[in-house]
Amino acid sequence: MNSMTGYGRGEFVGETYSIKVEIRSVNNRFTDVNIRLPHILFPFEEGIRRAIKSAVARGKLDVYINLKKDPSCAATVQLNKSLAQAYLNALEDFYHESKFHSMPRPRFIDILEMDGVLELVEGEDDENIYKAGLFQALEEALTNLLEMRRNEGENLKASMINDRSALEGIIEQVATRAPQVIEDNRRSLKDRVERELKDVALDEGRLATELAIMSDKLAIDEEIQRLYSHLNQFDSIIQTKEPAGRKLDFLIQEFNREINTIGSKTSDADSLNLVVEMKSIVEKLREQTQNIE
Structure with missing residues (x-):
């Protein structure tokens, strides 16, 4: 798993010129490559862009290319x-x-x-002179950039695994409390109905049926099972060597959806506190996901 943040530098030093390539990358939804280079190297801009996009799946990349020529080779003196x-x-x-x-x-x-009588004639550059050195420096810069993005990605991965474990622990607490919360809700509903309709003859069978329906609507078993399923998906995605940022971003939205539903179904104070803790962890995961390629 790679981060989208990184820096890479490469340099080529020849007999008559030197080229330095620097690449800085930050997070972005897509692959956005901005290249600044000397006019003489303009013919290679598209090739540079293709090389970068073949190595990087996502991120905003600023590429700076500097060319220095030996002054003694830049011009000639001619006798008229x-x-x-x-x-x-x-x-x-x-x-x-x-x-x-x-x-x-x-x-x-x-x-x-x-x-x-003596004329200083500026040499007309042939851009192909610089091609080999340019792409050698670019390859070195990309290698260093990718290494840094991998290292940053591994750090993010370790942090997200810890947060995932914390989230699972809280889900387990919610799952453990769920049966008692449903029973408390059922009892509270029954007491409320009997209190409001104390002077009305009640059909106990009908009341039991209605309470069962209401209790079923407040049940969170399905949401909890889906959260466990999402955790398994998270484990699978985070171990892949392919770009995982977009998949994780979608999965984080699904986590939030289930947690919000659980929060809307319960009035139990302890369970609501657990919901707040889950949302806090998921928000942290979301922020970390924004920087994953």
């Missing part, structure tokens, strides 16, 4: 030979035609300082 030759020819002509023969002749270093 034709322009340099033109400068040289013009200066030589001027030197020979002028009256300043006492001045030194033009030098090559002087030509290099002329505007436009």
Whole structure:
């Protein structure tokens, strides 16, 4: 069982560039992947998304990708030979035609300082240069993310198993009290009817039948049996290696349904206190379930 909360980091360091990938995930009903990456890596965005969705079933994931290039490989210096030759020819002509023969002749270093002779040319990146390093860093980040989500999931699982055991203990108390509560309700109804109709001749057989019907309506045997069935389903789901969050979320709703029904059928103070305790535990389970993949 995996949590939806986690963090993973991966890095690739090559001769001319390095790539760092960070992934943060939190709980979400669906799989929501947000990717921030340099423009040069845009062609790989869909491949990154597919890789993440194949590894993660649910959660909101923020992916940050940083690319650093070696500055010495990012641009080249080019000599504009034709322009340099033109400068040289013009200066030589001027030197020979002028009256300043006492001045030194033009030098090559002087030509290099002329505007436009040396040009800094930004290299045009080929995104495929970075593909292998990108997906290597992504794989490492995903591996670390999944490990953290598994560890968090195991912690959640242990906590939920303890809460499940506590819930079963309270259900057993409610089940033990149920027959006496029904008998108390039956006796209370009988006393109330006899008190309200003390001056009316009662058909004891009819009264017994009506009391039996009312007692049956207040019985909670079926709800208790369904709660035990839900506990068995819980045990099965929580041990599976498949994503369990949605199934557990539905099961928690069923727990609440049965507990609310039990609460509506009883007026016994002790039983109502037990209902409150059960609802408290189920709410805790619900909160934990929200973070399960």
